[in-house]
Amino acid sequence: MPSLRTFLAGDLGGTKTLLALYSWDEKQLKQQHRRRYLSNQWTSLEPMLSDFIAHLPGEMEQPNNGCIAVAGPVRHGEARITNLPWSLKEKDLCAATGLKHLELINDFGVLIYGLPFLNDSQQVELQLPQQHLSGQGPIAVLGAGTGLGMARGLPTKDGMVALPSEGGHREFAPRSECEWQLCEWLKADLQLERLSLERVVSGTGLGHVARWRLQHSDADGHPLRDLADAWRHGADDHSDHLDLPALASQAASEGDSILQEALQLWLAAYGSAAGDLALQELCVGGLWVGGGTAAKQLQGLRSSTFLEAFRNKGRFRPFLEQLPVMAVIDPEVGLFSAACRAHMLAEQGGTLT
Incomplete structure (x- = not known):
């Protein structure tokens, strides 16, 4: 018998997929069961979901609602996975699993x-002023990984509403002579007419910043040059054989000292991008920094290099100084967030009090 108080959550990526069952207990979500799948060993998500539900421990109730975060755009209940030959439809997934409702959603949104x-x-504070603005308002998140993800959320009487964004593809705006030189060099090196923000502010971008710094004459003979x-020619396929950013x-x-300069330039550009997003969204409910680099670069995100660039927005500096800013360090935050969304869907259906 499907349960109204258990929820299916998933985080589907090109390499691995996490599926879990959560329950609502004492006003919080608790993970009851979790399995990890290698995505490319399955022909699609339907048989994987069916396998997960069929092999739930005997004492667990089958879920009625679910949410799957997917690495790709979602439109009208359909998704095409970026790094897998899969096309998914919510109605087909429900039919295959017996779920009453399942939502596909972008894995950053x-x-x-x-x-x-x-x-x-799951998170650490980067900036939490003693007297900050009211927490009842929009929220936003950005995260540097392979690219630069952004999303915003608006609170409503029915809960938070997520608004997707492709803000990582806006133009990179140099703020200094160094950043201008980097911008012009990267456009020439990558044969681009314009340079998007994520070409610099991302994990891949850190590799590009390092390359730019290493091509200067004072880096002759540097062991990473x-x-x-070599990384430049393999960066587009995101192969794991050489991790220049790491x-x-x-x-x-x-x-x-050379790569310290590169890292400081990258952190400052990241902080400035975070400040721009905070101003654009007026996210008085808080700004979160996530993505694959957050936990790895936590010391840098806490540094004056990042935070000063975040706050350095002229007349709006006092506003930014009053915003709570957090870094997400939970590697399974996507799975947890999908469970939160599944629970929210059940509540909106009037099944929970």
């Missing part, structure tokens, strides 16, 4: 539903 419910083990050239970050932490 889904965070909006989870952010207000994160606990101290040849590796940076190598650059490690070298900077070990005192490499």
Whole structure:
């Protein structure tokens, strides 16, 4: 018998998919069961979901509602997965699993539903003023990973509403001579007419910033210079054989002055982008910094380099100084957020009190 108080949550990626069952207990979500699947070993999501539900422990109730975060755009209940040959439809997934309602949602936009419910083990404070603006208002999140994700959320009487964004593709606006030189070099190197923000402010962008710095004459003979050239030719396929951003970050932490400069430039550009988003959305409910680099670059996100660039917005500096800013450190925040959304859908259907 399907249950109104258990929820299916999923986080579907090109490499792996996490599926879990959550329950609502004492005003909080609790994970009851979780399985990890290798995505490319399945022909589609339908048989994977059917397998997960068929192999639930015997004492667990089958879910009635679900939400699956997917790595790709979602329109009218249909999604095409970016790095898999899968096309998904909500109605087909419900028919295959017996769920009453299942929602597909973009894997970055889904965070909006989870952010207000994160606990101290899932996030850390970057800026939390003693007297900040009222927390009842819009929220926003950005996150540097392979690209730069952005999303915003508006509170309503029925709960938070997520609004997707492609703000990571807006124009990169240099703020200094260094950033201008980087911009012009990258456009020439990548053969681009315009440079999007995520070409710099992303995990991949950190690799590009490191490459730019390593091509200067004072980096002749640097041990990462040849590796940076090799990474340049493999960066587009996102292969894992050479992780230049990680190598650059490690070298900077070990005192490499050239790569410290690269990391500081990247952090400042990231902070400025975060400040621009906060102004655009007037997110008095809070700004979160997520993505794959958040936990790895936590010290940098807490630094004056990032925070000063975030606040340095002229007449709106006092406003930005009053905003709560957090970093998401939970590697499974997408799964948790999908569970929050599934619970919200059940409540909106009048099934919970």
